[in-house]
Amino acid sequence: MIVEREGAEAALDLTPLTTDIDGAFLSGDGVQQVRDAIAADRLEAVAGWECLRVGAPIARPSAVICIGMNYAAHAAESGAEPPEVPIIFLKTPNTVAGPYDEVTIPPGSTKTDWEVELGVVIGRRASYLQSADEALDHVAGFVLANDLSERDYQLAVSGGQWSKGKCAPGFNPLGPWLVTPDEVDHQKLGLRSWVNGEPRQDSDTADQIFDVATVVHHLSQYLTLEPGDLILTGTPEGVALSGRFPYLRPGDVVEVEIDGLGRQRQVMLAHERDAQSASAQ
Secondary structure, eight states: OEEEETTEEEEBOOTTTOSSSOHHHHHTTHHHHHHHHHHTTOOOBOTTGGGSOOOOSSOOOSOEEEEESOBHHHHHHTTOOOOSSOEEEEEOGGGEEOTTOOEEOOTTOSOEEOOEEEEEEEOSOBOSOSOGGGGGGGEEEEEEEEOOEEHIIIIISSTTOSGGGTOSTTOEEBOSOOBOGGGSOTTSOEEEEEETTEEEEEEEGGGBSSOHHHHHHHHHTTSOBOTTOEEEOOOOSOOGGGSSSOOOOTTOEEEEEETTTEEEEEEEEOOHHHHHHHHHO
16 A cells, blocks of 8 residues: 655555455455544555565456457457447466566467456445446555457457467556546546657557446446456557557567556567577577
């Protein structure tokens, strides 16, 4: 938990309240417990936190559900018409990584891509919601995500399903922060990405085809969203799939950012099989 103390940022230790930010914590009024503890000055600062690894701001969710082609311009650059209903695919929960962790490109991959996305963290069980008006009451907060994708796996050998290209280890960096709904206007957030310092994506969540409330309500008609689950709401135009930019290579640095949700940075690494092959040549 990052707060300002005596004019400087401090990280507060939440272990007196919970061992992790997970579904049980979120559904058990955990956010309000944190607010009460801060107000009562019951949480200690973590010494030297600036030198520690930053993990994902939520524990491994039971499900990661993704919305495809949810920005009209991205659908166009992908060669598709804007969808009439939300398109969904799944990432495995073990793709979740920290916001500054290195990411290994899958062995032999030539089409690994970046995707800045708004992530939605569920705070209350959502099943068969009556309307989109109920949806935001089931949202615990928002996170910045990079929905990394291997496009050859996703499209050429997918069999019509996209998840093969979405589930490599580390392909879901999250964070650095979980931000509660009262702290941001999720319908008007700028999203941006860079590769090696060069701009790639620059858009706004106002351009989403299906907004957060619509997505949560729609998903609840087909599956049960549990506390702690993560929804990735799609990426705007400006990815390598468009043909305008090269795909990622070892050594590339990817940065993604959403207003109010922080900024990430990942260094792309060669898989050990590719590295061994290169050294043998």
